[in-house]
Amino acid sequence: MQQPARNDVSTDTPLLTVDRLTKLYGNQLGCADVSFDLYPGEVMGIVGESGSGKTTLLNCLAGRLSPEEGSVVYTDRTGEEVDVHAVSEPRRRMLMRTDWAFVHQNPRDGLRMGVSAGGNVGERLMAAGARHYGKIRSAALDWMEKTEIDLTRIDDRPSTFSGGMQQRLQIARNLVTGPRLVFMDEPTGGLDVSVQARLLDLLRGLVAEMGLSAIIVTHDLAVARLLSHRLMVMRRGKVVERGLTDQVLDDPQHDYTQLLVSSVLQP
Numbered sequence: 001m002q003q004p005a006r007n008d009v010s011t012d013t014p015l016l017t018v019d020r021l022t023k024l025y026g027n028q029l030g031c032a033d034v035s036f037d038l039y040p041g042e043v044m045g046i047v048g049e050s051g052s053g054k055t056t057l058l059n060c061l062a063g064r065l066s067p068e069e070g071s072v073v074y075t076d077r078t079g080e081e082v083d084v085h086a087v088s089e090p091r092r093r094m095l096m097r098t099d100w101a102f103v104h105q106n107p108r109d110g111l112r113m114g115v116s117a118g119g120n121v122g123e124r125l126m127a128a129g130a131r132h133y134g135k136i137r138s139a140a141l142d143w144m145e146k147t148e149i150d151l152t153r154i155d156d157r158p159s160t161f162s163g164g165m166q167q168r169l170q171i172a173r174n175l176v177t178g179p180r181l182v183f184m185d186e187p188t189g190g191l192d193v194s195v196q197a198r199l200l201d202l203l204r205g206l207v208a209e210m211g212l213s214a215i216i217v218t219h220d221l222a223v224a225r226l227l228s229h230r231l232m233v234m235r236r237g238k239v240v241e242r243g244l245t246d247q248v249l250d251d252p253q254h255d256y257t258q259l260l261v262s263s264v265l266q267p
Contacts (some may be wrong), residue, residue: 004213012039012041013040013075013079013105014038014039014075015038015039015040015074015075015180015181015213016037016038016039016061016072016073016074016075016181016213016215017037017038017071017072017073017075018034018035018036018037018038018061018070018071018072018073018159019035019071019072019073020031020033020069020070020071021033021034021036021057021060021061021067021069021070021071021072022034022067022068022069022070023053023056023057023060023065023067023068024068028213029053029236029237030053030056030060030065030236030237031053031056031057031060031067031234031238032053032055032237033070033238034057034070034232034238034239035070036072036232036242037180038119038181038213038215039213040211040213041211041213041214042213042229042230043212043213043214043216043227043228043229043230044214044215044216044228044229044230044231044232045205045216045218045223045224045226045228045230045231045232045245046215046216046217046218046225046231046232046234047217047218047219047221047231047232047233047234047260048219048233048234048235048260049219049235049260050219051236052234052235052236052237052238053234053236053238054217054234055186055217056187056237057207057217057234058183058185058215058217060072061084061094061183061215062084062100062183063084063085063092063096064102064104064170066085066089067085071083071084071085072084074083074095074099074100074181076095077099077180082095094128095218097124097127097128097177097182098128098177098179099179099180100179100180100181100182100183101174101177101179101181101183101217102174102182102183102184102185103167103170103171103174103183103184103185104170104185105168105185105186105187105189105190106183107158107163107166107167107170108158108166110170110173110174111158111166111169111170111173112158113157113158114157114159114161115157115158116142116154116155116156116157117144117149117153117154117156117157117158117161117169118137118140118141118154119140119153120158120169120172120173121124121139121140121143121144121169121172121173122136122137122139123142123173123178123229124173124174124176124177125139125140125165125177129243137154139176140172141154141156143172143175143176144169144172146172146206146230147169147171147172147202147251148168148198149165149168149169153165154217162195163190163191163193163195164191164192164195164199167187167188167199168202169201171187171202171203171206174199175206175210177261178210180212180213181212181213181214181215182207182212182213182214182215183214183215183218183219183230184203184214184218185217186217186218186219187199187216187218187223188200188218188220189219189220190224191220194224194232200223200226201228203227204226204227205255207238214227216228221249221260221264222264224245224249225245225246225249228245229244229245230242230243230244230245231243231244231245231248231249233248233252233254233256233257233260235256240254240256241253241254241256241257241258249261257263
């Protein structure tokens with residue numbers, strides 16, 4: 001699945017460097033001492049049962065939660081290193097509108113339900129500085145087509161869409177500005193199996209076509225295998241195993257990973 005990266009910095013330079021990241025909720029551990037590098041064009045999967053800390057980690061990586069310890073450093077298009085938790089709020093917001101994207105499990109969390117489908121896609125372009133109405137609408141139509149949404153629905157509100165179509169619209173809204181790094185929180189969660197399969201094929205194609213880097217949180221090992229190059233397994237806030245996705249899933253070393261894999265294989 002690995003594709004040549006389209007990012008401007010060298011593929012030898014980590015896009016994201018995470019060092020000893022730790023998040024606490026009072027006395028409760030969210031995640032602890034997590035370190036890794038993510039390279040341009042690479043997809044990292046994070047798996048584990050509910051409460052393992054994977055969503056907490058994702059939110060810390062995306063700057064949505066502040067950790068107690070550790071750092072997250074992003075290398076931007078110019079090669080400048082940006083400390084995600086020390087950068088100014090305006091700069092972080094601009095990164096979220098341009099270089100980064102966040103796909104929520106519930107698409108309603110990532111869409112403006114009272115705004116048309118085209119308006120949802122166009123808003124992100126406008127937030128990044130676009131002003132030409134015709135070009136904005138044309139880009140919205142292009143991305144609706146890419147994400148397999150009927151173009152005649154461009155002026156309809158997302159509240160009239162199915163769950164799968166809402167998720168595809170959220171993906172279009174996020175990718176229209178050509179981000180370099182996408183955070184995904186259970187992107188296929190809550191969808192019917194047939195809808196999941198269609199969405200996974202769409203995501204895999206877009207990630208390869210755009211040379212995206214991505215961090216995907218999922219409890220579904222099949223999703224992790226299909227989309228990710230490398231895998232981290234979390235339990236009780238700590239990473240217990242990591243490696244190439246096929247290696248981890250085909251030959252798990254940690255008892256907990258073996259349990260996860262065996263539970264999927266059981267009839």
